Amino acid sequence: AQKITQTQPGMFVQEKEAVTLDCTYDTSDPSYGLFWYKQPSSGEMIFLIYQGSYDQQNATEGRYSLNFQKARKSANLVISASQLGDSAMYFCAMREAYSGAGSYQLTFGKGTKLSVIP
Amino acid sequence: GAGVSQSPSNKVTEKGKDVELRCDPISGHTALYWYRQSLGQGLEFLIYFQGNSAPDKSGLPSDRFSAERTGGSVSTLTIQRTQQEDSAVYLCASNSPGRSSYEQYFGPGTRLTVT
Numbered sequence: 604a605q606k607i608t609q610t611q612p613g614m615f616v617q618e619k620e621a622v623t624l625d626c627t628y629d630t631s632d633p634s635y636g637l638f639w640y641k642q643p644s645s646g647e648m649i650f651l652i653y654q655g656s657y658d659q660q661n662a663t664e665g666r667y668s669l670n671f672q673k674a675r676k677s678a679n680l681v682i683s684a685s686q687l688g689d690s691a692m693y694f695c696a697m698r699e700a701y702s703g704a705g706s707y708q709l710t711f712g713k714g715t716k717l718s719v720i721p
Numbered sequence: 722g723a724g725v726s727q728s729p730s731n732k733v734t735e736k737g738k739d740v741e742l743r744c745d746p747i748s749g750h751t752a753l754y755w756y757r758q759s760l761g762q763g764l765e766f767l768i769y770f771q772g773n774s775a776p777d778k779s780g781l782p783s784d785r786f787s788a789e790r791t792g793g794s795v796s797t798l799t800i801q802r803t804q805q806e807d808s809a810v811y812l813c814a815s816n817s818p819g820r821s822s823y824e825q826y827f828g829p830g831t832r833l834t835v836t
Contacts, residue, residue, distance in 0.1 A: 607763075636823050638823075638824070640827075646810065646829060646830055646832075647827065647829050647830075648764075648812065648814075648827035650824045650825075650826075653823055653824060655823075694763055694764070696764075698823065706752075706754075706769035706771075706776065706777035707752070707769075707823075708754055708766040708769055708777065708780070709754075709756075709764070709766070709825060710766070711756075711763035711764040711765075712763050713762060713763045714762075714763050
């Protein structure tokens with residue numbers, strides 16, 4: 604089974620509207636972290652937001668918020684007031700506490716391509 | 722401050738040749754990761770360094786792949802006898818593991834094309 608599932612290969616949103624990008628995860632670790640990264644066409648990976656499994660409140664960073672539903676194992680990214688510069692690939696990733704040899708490597712989903720329409 | 726740097730940015734090589742990819746992490750970052758991103762895919766973990774040692778090599782796809790890190794800083798990923806399926810973007814990331822430093826900082830990547 605995939606550890607990170609992003610079911611939306613592509614999404615369109617009107618400029619200034621809000622959009623939700625879906626992410627579900629699978630882990631048996633009690634301690635884990637969830638990340639969202641943005642990858643513009645230039646290729647760099649830009650960190651957006653982090654949610655720890657024990658965090659009581661949903662994470663927010665400016666226009667980004669993470670809708671964390673632990674029982675459903677979902678960690679959806681919400682982008683408010685979309686801008687043209689938000690057009691990019693968005694990746695959900697997970698860090699588990701008991702990765703091999705304590706490495707804390709990230710496991711990534713396949714990504715969602717977001718296109719913002721003027 | 723300087724971010725993670727990688728070189729070369731692009732590399733075209735013939736099948737069967739060896740290539741070396743370099744990563745220079747953020748100064749002071751003890752953890753270093755290599756990932757691979759094939760066309761249209763998410764990132765795939767390759768190897769993790771803590772200092773100069775590599776306790777987790779579980780993601781290396783074959784024994785043609787190896788990596789080293791010297792001085793707790795620069796890392797080199799070597800691919801021997803390259804194959805066309807090795808074509809991908811190779812990304813390096815670093816961080817200082819700890820409760821306040823979960824984020825991994827990524828370099829711009831090296832785009833490898835094997836012809």
